[in-house]
Amino acid sequence: MTIDTNRRIDLLCNLGTWMMSNDDGWMEAQYRAVSANAWFTPEHISLAINNIVSQFLQRDKLTAWLANYQLPAEPKIVGIVMAGNIPLVGFHDFLCGFISGHYVHMKLSSKDDVLLTYILRLLGEWEPEVLEQVEIKERLNGCDAYIATGSNNTARYFEQYFAKYPNIIRKNRTSVAILDGSETDEELALLADDVYLYYGLGCRNVTQVCVPREFPFERLLKAFTRHNSYADLNKYKNNFDYHLAIYLLNRVPYMSNESILMVENDLPFSAVSVLHYKYYDDIAAMKEELKTNDAIQAIIGHDFIPFGDSQKPALSAYADNVDTMAFLCGL
Known part of the structure; x- marks a missing residue:
């Protein structure tokens, strides 16, 4: 793999600019995502996109965030099981896996598999080696580590299935x-x-x-x-x-x-x-x-996250308060 960290940052920043555009293919993908999930609306997809771009895909924020970590020298294969409760809910896990330099195998939720598939295809058009690093899989066999998000019930299965491997298992929150x-x-x-x-x-x-x-x-x-x-x-x-x-x-x-x-x-x-x-x-x-x-x-509330900002997490606001990047960098 020859994509260095600076190139990954460039790709993510370019992606942020593109996600805010009215590109015909991107608009059509958003329409298909709404058609595929009755809980998704155009307004909520736009909200998710805006928050991802403003909080995650800005060069200064990415650089400051990455300064806290020593990226691994040897890439591993990381399997990621994504949720689908809100639009692009798995984007942060994808970003962490991609920016850390690991090989990422993603199993997307059937409830939210349109937008990230389109984003990955676009990144592959800009930089073909992205598709060698990040792949969408139906089964996550042969990975070195796993990140899985689901309900309390599915977490029990994840914990049993992935027990032999380094893992992050997320439950209902x-x-x-x-x-x-x-x-x-x-x-x-x-x-x-x-x-x-x-x-x-x-x-x-x-x-x-x-x-x-x-x-x-x-x-x-x-x-x-x-x-x-x-x-x-x-x-x-x-x-x-x-x-x-x-x-x-x-x-x-x-x-x-x-x-x-x-x-x-x-x-x-x-x-x-x-x-x-x-x-x-x-x-x-x-x-x-x-x-x-x-x-x-x-x-x-007062002294906590300001009112209206709950859906605007920063790069370091990790799900379940478990540092995903520290986990990936420590593999």
Whole structure:
């Protein structure tokens, strides 16, 4: 392999510029991705692209990030099993594998296999040796190490199957927000993005809010009406109607603004169209509890990730808080 690090950076920066273009083939690929997955929308694909380009594919950010690592001198074969819950959710793993210089064998999710396939083909047109380094595979046999993302159930199979090899196995994660009651209307409106974007399917979506007693929920629900149009998607509305029926039948107290159901629940994980809330009496204790919860990917709020930024992770904001690049560089 003769692609050096500087050339890889050049290719990624060029890719960032191209991903923001209206290239006919790229637009058609986005259309096909929407047709292949009923949860994908043109708006959400554009959002994912914008965040990837702005956070990952900038020369200064790539250079500063890579300065923290000693890239391996001898490439290994790394198998990557990707998720498909939101558009291009596996891009960061692809980027880490590619920039580290390892041979990357990717198994794409059938829910999100259009965009990254197109991106890889384009990189191969610019630099044919990319296709010698990165390949899409149906089976990941004969790899030296593995990175696999899935549910808690599939993680058990991954752990058994890949136990003999260095690995990163990712499980279900979610994100929460902690509110203190002093939030502005603008901050609550931004929190709506953290909750609703990608229909709440990402591990960085807020699925629970921790609030002080007497919190003014009417302000929160009013701010969330900016995304009431989400109820127009059949799959989302079906979830809303189903859970509403369950709460009514079981006489579970709830609040709603026509596009989301809010119920009190200590669990951070909630269903699509549902947002859990949890009261606290001591905010300092609540913050410590959240920081030590392994199921939480990100915390949104004052002193944490700013409202509205949950879906804009930096290069170093690794899934499950496990440093993917350190893992790859240590093989």
